[in-house]
């Protein structure tokens with residue numbers, strides 16, 4: 528789960544990371560009022576969206592009067608901000624963060640990520656802040672400092688000092704840098720984050736180390752033990768299909784293709800997507816309905832898949848181990864009666880009670896295309912979608 532910059536800054540400041548004074552606003556008027564409260568003469572108005580690259584896309588504006596703040600906000604509120612990280616559809620701006628502007632002397636890149644090969648938290652830093660890390664590694668790879676943290680002892684002070692030296696920080700700033708690094712590290716581990724990125728971390732004119740931007744992501748599987756973080760979720764920033772699925776306890780990832788998939792088990796879902804591709808098609812989604820797929824769950828899954836207007840065929844692939852095929856078949860029949868499904872539906876069942884399951888499908892009188900193997904199911908799904916007009920009318924479900 529991702530959170531907003533202002534939320535990440537608040538969390539990190541609780542761990543001793545310096546951030547500029549700032550306040551959140553939900554309207555242009557409120558933003559101007561917040562600036563007055565903050566005091567000072569220059570402010571930065573920042574669109575709060577779950578994406579980086581806002582600066583280049585008009586989502587970060589330097590203002591030196593309340594009128595300018597209002598104008599900057601009028602441009603932002605309600606609009607979709609399109610950055611190189613949002614995709615062409617962009618992300619809606621419903622909140623802005625107003626901060627007292629900081630005079631920047633130097634910009635540093637700082638990131639904490641999980642390094643899968645060493646199975647450790649890795650600190651990635653660069654003296655080339657402000658640019659995206661992808662750009663830095665393409666253009667100035669020699670500027671990147673990497674350091675993995677030994678989990679048994681955590682981030683040691685000497686290790687943090689080494690990073691500060693490698694970035695060429697003057698000695699008077701070392702202690703602040705150590706505090707920043709250790710604060711980020713503690714926030715990462717104690718809050719079960721998967722990523723902390725401060726870009727830029729700046730050295731101000733008055734020699735302070737300040738996080739000007741902050742990004743954090745969290746491990747969804749650990750949110751149950753961080754209710755305060757789970758509450759920071761902002762559904763307006765998520766793919767609406769994925770948000771709806773998460774609310775219903777289904778794991779769903781929307782994709783670009785047009786064959787909808789309803790599968791039990793993540794591994795089988797991956798195999799199903801691969802097989803669809805092998806048969807020449809493109810999956811519209813990844814959807815794992817889980818182990819105990821009740822008829823209600825199957826119906827929910829159909830509703831979700833059919834809400835994607837790109838879907839031109841639905842492939843249901845169930846391998847019943849703990850599950851029972853007859854039960855799943857009943858779910859499919861019930862779903863097709865309740866949900867408007869006007870595209871071909873291909874069902875492949877295998878495992879426990881498969882004969883009973885097939886009988887239920889056959890007896891239902893619904894135009895369900897049955898398949899025995901996964902390959903056959905994928906070929907039929909792709910075939911049904913390719914000849915869609917002629918075939919779709921004959922197999923159209925009511």
Ligand code: GDP
Nearest residue numbers: 571579580581582587628629657726727739740
């Ligand atoms: P991003 O583009 O989404 O990563 O947004 P950032 O928060 O990183 O802001 C983009 C850029 O705006 C930063 O790299 C800074 O150069 C600049 N910026 C942000 N806050 C301030 C500030 O307080 N003072 C000045 N001078 N520049 C700022």
Ligand code: MN
Nearest residue numbers: 579726727740
């Ligand atoms: Mn940034």
